[in-house]
Amino acid sequence: MSLLEVCNLKVRFQADRRRLRRSSGCVRAVDDVSFAIEPGETLGLVGESGCGKTSLARAVIRLIEPASGSVWFEGEELTRLDAAALRSRRRKFQMIFQDPYTTLDPLMTAGEAIGEALDVHQLCQGEEDRRRQIEVLLSEVGLDPEHARRYPHEFSGGQRQRIGIARALAVRPKLVVCDEPVSALDVSVQAQIINLLRELQRSLGIAYLFITHDLAVVEHISQRILVMYLGRVMEAGEAKLICRSPKHPYTQALLSAVPVLDPDSKRQRIILPGEPPSPIDPPSGCPFHPRCPLAEARCREQTPALREIGAGHQVACHLVAPPPMG
Amino acid sequence: MRSNLERKRLRNAPTAGIVGGTAAWALSLSPAEAAWLRFKQNRAACIGGLFLLLTVSFVILWPVFRAPGIANWLPPSVTYAPTALSNLQFAAPAAGHWFGTDVHGRDLLSRVVYGARISLLVGLVGAGVSLVIGVLWGAVAGYVGGRCDQIMMRAVDVLYSLPSIVFVIVMITTLEELFKGWLAKVFSPEFAAMGRMLFLFAGLGSVSWLTMARIVRGQVLSLRNQNFVLASLALGASHRRIIFRHILPNVGGVVIVYLTLTVPSIVLYESFLSYLGLGIQPPQASLGSLIAEGASQINPIRIYWWLIAFPGGFLAALLLALNFLGDGLRDALDPRAAERR
Numbered sequence: 001m002s003l004l005e006v007c008n009l010k011v012r013f014q015a016d017r018r019r020l021r022r023s024s025g026c027v028r029a030v031d032d033v034s035f036a037i038e039p040g041e042t043l044g045l046v047g048e049s050g051c052g053k054t055s056l057a058r059a060v061i062r063l064i065e066p067a068s069g070s071v072w073f074e075g076e077e078l079t080r081l082d083a084a085a086l087r088s089r090r091r092k093f094q095m096i097f098q099d100p101y102t103t104l105d106p107l108m109t110a111g112e113a114i115g116e117a118l119d120v121h122q123l124c125q126g127e128e129d130r131r132r133q134i135e136v137l138l139s140e141v142g143l144d145p146e147h148a149r150r151y152p153h154e155f156s157g158g159q160r161q162r163i164g165i166a167r168a169l170a171v172r173p174k175l176v177v178c179d180e181p182v183s184a185l186d187v188s189v190q191a192q193i194i195n196l197l198r199e200l201q202r203s204l205g206i207a208y209l210f211i212t213h214d215l216a217v218v219e220h221i222s223q224r225i226l227v228m229y230l231g232r233v234m235e236a237g238e239a240k241l242i243c244r245s246p247k248h249p250y251t252q253a254l255l256s257a258v259p260v261l262d263p264d265s266k267r268q269r270i271i272l273p274g275e276p277p278s279p280i281d282p283p284s285g286c287p288f289h290p291r292c293p294l295a296e297a298r299c300r301e302q303t304p305a306l307r308e309i310g311a312g313h314q315v316a317c318h319l320v321a322p323p324p325m326g
Numbered sequence: 327m328r329s330n331l332e333r334k335r336l337r338n339a340p341t342a343g344i345v346g347g348t349a350a351w352a353l354s355l356s357p358a359e360a361a362w363l364r365f366k367q368n369r370a371a372c373i374g375g376l377f378l379l380l381t382v383s384f385v386i387l388w389p390v391f392r393a394p395g396i397a398n399w400l401p402p403s404v405t406y407a408p409t410a411l412s413n414l415q416f417a418a419p420a421a422g423h424w425f426g427t428d429v430h431g432r433d434l435l436s437r438v439v440y441g442a443r444i445s446l447l448v449g450l451v452g453a454g455v456s457l458v459i460g461v462l463w464g465a466v467a468g469y470v471g472g473r474c475d476q477i478m479m480r481a482v483d484v485l486y487s488l489p490s491i492v493f494v495i496v497m498i499t500t501l502e503e504l505f506k507g508w509l510a511k512v513f514s515p516e517f518a519a520m521g522r523m524l525f526l527f528a529g530l531g532s533v534s535w536l537t538m539a540r541i542v543r544g545q546v547l548s549l550r551n552q553n554f555v556l557a558s559l560a561l562g563a564s565h566r567r568i569i570f571r572h573i574l575p576n577v578g579g580v581v582i583v584y585l586t587l588t589v590p591s592i593v594l595y596e597s598f599l600s601y602l603g604l605g606i607q608p609p610q611a612s613l614g615s616l617i618a619e620g621a622s623q624i625n626p627i628r629i630y631w632w633l634i635a636f637p638g639g640f641l642a643a644l645l646l647a648l649n650f651l652g653d654g655l656r657d658a659l660d661p662r663a664a665e666r667r
Contacts, residue, residue, distance in 0.1 A: 063560055090562030102553040106662060107575045109357060116571070120562050149356070151661040167561065 001075055002036040003207050004060070004093075004175055009033045009069035011052070011059045011231075015280055027279050029055035030066070031231040034306075039174065042201065042208040044222030044239060046215060046254070048276060052231040053211045054098075057177045060209065061093050062086060073175070091121045094168035098180040100160035104152040110138070110163045111148030117170035137166040142196060158189035162196070169200065177209045182217065194221055215258045219243045224312070227251050230287040231279055233306055237313035247315045250288050286318070294319055357661070364658040371654020374647035381644065385446065388439045406433035408440035409609045419632050426632035429623065437611050438637050442644065444523075444606055445593045445613040448530065452592035453585050455531030460538025461574070461581060467539070468546030469569055479543065482536050491598075494529040498604050501525040526605050530592055541584055545577040579656040586652030590645040613641045 011030035029052045037043050047053050059066040062078055071078040073093060081089065097103040104113055111134045117123075124130040135145035141162040152160055161181060168176055178197065182190040198221060200206060212218050218225060218239070225242045227235040227250065235248040246252045253270040272291045277283050283290050289299040298318055306316040365371060390396060397405045403424050412431035419426040425434035467478040485493070502525050509521045549555065550573065558568050597614015599605035606612045611619075620633030 061560065063556060087562045087564065090560065095557070095560040097553055097557055099553060103557045105554045105558075105572050105576070107660070108572075112357075116558070116563065117561050120564075120567070153662050164557070167557075171561075 002072075003039045003041075003074065004037040004209070005072040006036070006060060007034050007070045007072070009056065009059060009071065010067045011055045011064065012067040013055075028231050028282060029279060030059060031282075032069075033228070033231075033233050034069075035226055035233070035236065037175065037207050037209060040201065040205045040207055041224070042210050042222040044218035044225040045209060045211045045228065046213060046218050046225060047228035048213060048254075050276065050279075051228045052279070053213075053228060054179055055231075056228070057095070057179050057209060057211055061090070061095060061177055063095070088121075091171045092173055093175040093177065094171060094173040095177045095179060096161075096164050096168050096181045099184050100157050100164055101184070103164055104160055106152055109149050109151055110143070110155070110166075113152075113163060114138070114148075114167050114170050117167050121171050123171060133170070137170055138163075140169065140200070141166040142192075156189075157185050158192060161185060161189075161193055165193075165196065165200070169204070169206075172204070173206065175207045175209065177211075179211050180213070181210075183212065183214070190217070197221065215243070215255060227254065230276060230282055232287055233314075233316060234288065235313075235315045235317075236306070237310070241310070241313055247309060247313070247320045248317050249292050249294050249319070253293075286316075360661065361658045365654055368654040368657060370650040371658075374650030374654065377643065377647040378651060381442065381647075382446065385439055385443050388436070388443070403433070403435065406436040408432065408436040408611065416628075416630050419636075425636045426630075428619070428633060434632060434636055437616060438613070438640050441611040441613040441616045441637060442640060444610065445596065445641070446644070448526065448596045448612065449589040449593045451527045452530045452534040452595075453588045455527075456534040456538040456588050457581070457585060458535075459531075460535035461542050461577070463535065464539040464542025464544075465546050465569055465573060465577070468543040469550055469565070469573060471547070471550070475543070479540075482539050485533070486536050490533045494533060494595075494599065495602070495604060497532060498525045498529040498599075501528060522605075522607065526596065526599065529599075529604075530595060534588060534592055538581070538584060538588070541580060542577055545580055546573055549573050549576050579660055582652050582656045582659075586648050589648055593641065593645070613637050613644075617641065 009030055010028070010032060013027040013029055015027050031052075033056055035043065045053050045056065055064065058064045060071055062071070062081075066079060069079070073089070076089070078086065078089065104110075108116070111131075114134050114137055115130055118130055118133060124133055131148075134148050138145050138147060143159060143162050143166070147155075147159075152163070155163065161184075165181075181197070182193050185193060194217060197208065197210075201208060208221070210218065210222055222239050224237065225235075225239045226233055227242070227248065229250050235242060235246065235251045242251060243255065246255050253272050256268065256270045270293065272293075274291050277287070277290060283300075284303075285301050286292070286295070286299045286304050289295040292299065296318065302318070304316045304318045306314045307320075309315050309320055391400055392405050392407065403422060406423075410432060412427070414423070414427050414431045415429060417423055417427040417431075419434075423433050423435065425438060428434055428437065463478060463482070467475045502522070505525075506521060555568055555572055558572055563571075593612075593614060596605050596612060597618060600607075600612060600615040601618050606615055608615075616637035617634060620630070620635075620637060623630050623633050
């Protein structure tokens with residue numbers, strides 16, 4: 001059984017009625033997304049800004065309510081739980097946020113922030129045990145236990161993200177949703193944080209849903225990758241497979257944009273024309289067809305389904321040939 | 327306590343002279359200790375706090391001075407009764423009457439102390455009501471949002487739109503009509519006379535929390551969408567925990583500052599009501615009614631300056647001290663304040 005199974009998840013946002021009176025008034029942030037995460041595995045979620053990555057992540061752990069679809073966590077339907085039951089289940093899945101500058105309460109010391117996680121789920125026996133656990137967590141994420149008494153404003157961005165990680169790990173979760181955990185940090189710190197996350201995964205066996213728009217990062221950390229465009233999954237499969245031989249035109253364009261260190265590289269950069277369309281009024285057929293260099297007539301009319309083209313490799317494109325039958 | 331803290335600070339910071347750099351010594355201090363250190367660095371706040379403490383204890387202890395055993399030990403000028411009449415009218419401040427006497431020959435010092443008692447009580451009750459009702463009302467409206475917010479804030483708007491003075495007058499007189507007989511029957515006729523004060527509190531309280539509720543709601547509305555609230559939700563924290571541990575502490579600074587502004591406005595409101603004959607009735611006095619009395623004695627022939635200077639100066643000193651204390655508390659309770667300075 002998978003740790004997490006997401007089936008046909010949809011997230012809708014009500015568009016501001018006053019300004020967009022003529023449109024259908026509904027943003028399809030996440031449209032019909034399904035995937036699964038095995039225990040201890042990392043699933044990378046990539047896509048450009050505004051394609052619904054964060055909405056998907058938040059809907060999975062029910063920080064926002066999905067419009068339809070189901071989320072199974074350890075065989076339990078999360079979308080049907082009432083508020084109190086959901087709160088107690090939150091111990092099993094945690095989240096690391098994008099911006100470490102705003103996710104810590106400015107009036108709470110690092111120790112208090114981590115201690116809150118312990119208090120909410122009543123994970124410590126007595127004051128002494130609580131203090132000790134906080135110290136252990138701080139050293140686990142590479143901070144000095146003395147730092148427990150410092151306030152967020154006394155830390156650097158990387159250190160704050162470490163506190164955020166310690167807070168998420170305090171309850172010993174099985175799944176951690178990392179919503180662009182390094183995009184607000186500078187490159188040298190990014191590497192530290194990513195290595196820290198990998199080490200923690202190795203020692204604690206946590207599964208990650210790792211959201212990023214940095215393809216170099218996602219290849220480094222994840223076993224499988226999900227590529228999203230306009231709220232839909234375009235391609236899914238083994239990380240190495242997708243990075244070496246992407247099948248979907250969108251993934252190909254995305255990968256061609258990754259900077260390469262070799263100045264003599266002959267690689268062709270695929271430049272996509274135009275902007276991503278608005279999710280309020282998505283194009284007919286394949287959502288990618290207005291920008292796709294290979295689009296045909298049927299791309300405009302039929303929405304391609306996500307089809308299996310190899311072992312665990314799925315692509316939603318009319319132009320990618322399915323494997324020969326039999 | 328004090329020397330212990332100082333030692334800790336010195337041990338942890340070789341450059342303890344630079345008190346702005348909190349990081350070095352904040353390391354081994356608990357948040358409460360660090361807040362106390364920050365408060366101590368603010369001299370105006372310390373003096374204000376000390377002045378308030380002395381004034382309040384002096385004002386509370388005042389009746390004790392007239393007790394037979396104690397009065398013998400004190401100079402006679404601090405043992406007058408506030409309502410004791412004498413033939414010495416309009417005496418200028420002197421050794422016998424430090425603050426002089428008023429039109430009925432009453433000792434002004436005792437009247438000022440007596441007035442401060444009532445003014446402080448009125449101010450604190452008003453501020454307390456605005457703190458409890460205003461903060462809770464605003465916090466719930468802002469946090470829950472949606473229709474609940476609409477209904478709660480429209481109620482505030484309705485109360486706001488009524489001319490507050492008319493509202494308070496109607497409130498005090500109706501309450502008095504309704505409950506005066508009941509108070510006299512259940513307690514005692516003396517208590518019924520005191521009941522006037524209760525109605526005054528109710529009237530002042532009913533208008534004092536409106537602005538506070540609006541301010542708190544606005545703050546909560548912006549805090550509710552902060553990422554750290556979302557992070558807390560993701561952690562599994564209950565809404566009650568989020569309101570009391572994250573939201574309210576973060577509106578604390580604004581609330582403290584607004585409270586220190588509420589106290590003077592209520593003290594002045596009370597003096598206005600007293601002037602209309604709805605608040606404190608003579609021979610009782612409040613600082614406001616004393617100032618009004620002093621102002622009415624101003625005439626071109628003789629200037630009885632002490633009648634207005636002492637109660638006025640006392641009121642001004644109290645309010646200044648309160649403002650300094652409020653500012654100091656706000657800065658002390660915010661760990662980021664030292665960096666901003």
